[in-house]
Amino acid sequence: MEQELLIAKNEVQEKGFLDVDVDPTLDLFAEIERLKKEKNAIILAHLYQEPDIQDIADYIGDSLGLAQQAAKTDADMIVFAGVHFMAETAKILNPTKKVVIPDLKAGCSLSESCPPPLFKKFKEQHPDHVVISYINCSAGIKALTDVICTSSNAKAIVESFPPEQPIIFAPDKNLGGWINRTSGRNMLLWNGACMVHEIFSLEKITRLKTRHPNAKLISHPECEEPILRVSDFIGSTTQLLNYTKNSPNKEFIVATEAGILHQMVKQAPDKTFIPAPPDNSCACNDCPHMKRNTLEKVYLCMEYEQPEIIMDEELRVQAKKSLDRMLEISAKLGL
Ligand code: SF4
DSSP states (O other): OHHHHHHHHHHHHEEEHOOOOTTTSSSSSHHHHHHHHHHHHHHEETTSSSSHHHOOOSSEHHHHHHHHHHOOOOOOOOEEEEHHHHHHHHHHOTSSSSOOOOOOTTTOHHHTTSOHHHHHHHHOOOOOOOEESSSSSHHHHHHSEEEEEOTTHHHHHHSSOOOOOOOOEEEEHHHHHHHHHHHOOOOOEOOOOOOGGGBOOOOHHHHHHHHHHTTOOOOOOOOOOHHTTTOOEEEEEEHHHHHHHHOOEEEEEESSGGGGHHHHHHTTTEEEEEEOBBEEEOOOOTTTGGOOHHHHHHHHHHHHHHHHOOOOHHHHHHHHHHHHHHHHHHTTTTO
16 A cells, blocks of 8 residues: 555656545545544535535535635645636635645636736737736736636626726636626627536527426526527526525526536425536536546545645735735625
8 A cells, every 4th residue: 555655646746636546445424524623624615516525515615705715714724626726726825724636637628728828928919908817717827817706706896997997808708708798898808718618509408498488597607698698697606506596486497517406406405407408418517627526536635635736936926916806806895
């Protein structure tokens, strides 16, 4: 085992996770609870994580909630069950704490669609523009950004600037386009998108709506415009969750990553949730990056405290400014 562990630790950067066998008889839920206490660790999980991970988490939420929790925790170790940019955000806000992630290779197509060197050139071409970036971006983009936003607060952050202020919005063109349409702004949009939210099929959704005439179509603003145009409600994952809980409606077609259905069913077991179908042969839409994390990998990263998020200090300090501004504006607006 010693030798196997040594090899696994040496390979963690290449593989993204600790590739060691876990005893199949181990009660992983009990072990993770033990490790939480022993190491004063907190598990923050995104709503797109698999149900077992959501059930063992101390806090489940969307990007805004997770960033707020990461900023205020007094735990010594943050276990971030989400994708890389989220764990990186937790590290930016908590330089003295250990931040571990179950799988380093849990990336994000949206974040990867905006490489910092290209974005830097784009920004230099528009020196009079303020840069607002969606939190789904790398630390390199955060460092080039004036204010970060999430889908929960994006519209409010944009509207906190006067209408005449030119703005670059990155990296999600769909979220940026939705804000432009609903706030009357004309922000310059970076051409990035999320692979999960871009492939919903309008045709299949229209057929579903015909079969379920009483169902409300609820969508994340990362979806493309044709889907948003026919949606009954548009919001961040937390806003979608609250909407389904509080709505008198009993049936919903949900156009976002299917992991969120776990909390929707838990909060309103008497209601029906139908995942919106993508434009392929699958019935629902899972993010392959989010689903790289498993309960075994959560246990392993807590037990051996690897893979760990390590950051260049200069980059961290620069990236933190745009996050601090978001947290300040959100607090001021009561979000
Ligand atoms: S659902 Fe889209 S935006 Fe979210 S982590 Fe996956 S690829 Fe990135």
